[in-house]
Amino acid sequence: MFKLRLTRPVLHFLIINCLFFLTYKVRFWTDFIPGVQLPIPFINATELIIFSIIASAGFIGIGIIKDFYCLNKRVINHFQTFSKVWIYWFISITFLSYFGQGFIFFFGISRFILIFTGFLTYVVLFFFDQGRRALEY
Helix, strand or coil: CHHHHHHHHHHHHHHHHHHHHHHHHHHHHCCCECCECCCCCCCCHHHHHHHHHHHHHHHHHHHHHCCCCCCCCCCCCHHHHHHHHHHHHHHHHHHHHHHCECCCECCCCCHHHHHHHHHHHHHHHHHHHHHHHHHHC
16 A cells, blocks of 8 residues: 555656657647648757656645645545645646746747646546555555
């Protein structure tokens, strides 16, 4: 049980980074409007990797501050705690991407990638945690 709780932040870190990579690939291979190819601005992969690592570490940091990653007891009110952590995380990465454009991230972070990764993170991590909690108890 302790090992499951100890590996949860590491797995969350990896899942968030994989979701950033997935939305990066989806952004290049799909159209916003089916059948209409809109011009795609340049998305720097190196900046996106750095941003995804910062965002993943931020999610883990906010989760630690909000007692989402307790190692000695079960998380009480899991859905509410997870939702609070996700909202704080999404607001913080949105501020980082918008206010960091031009000097921290020279090419900027795609809004499509940011919004879809945020939504996918909420859904995927919620169902992942539900499965892990079922194994835990």
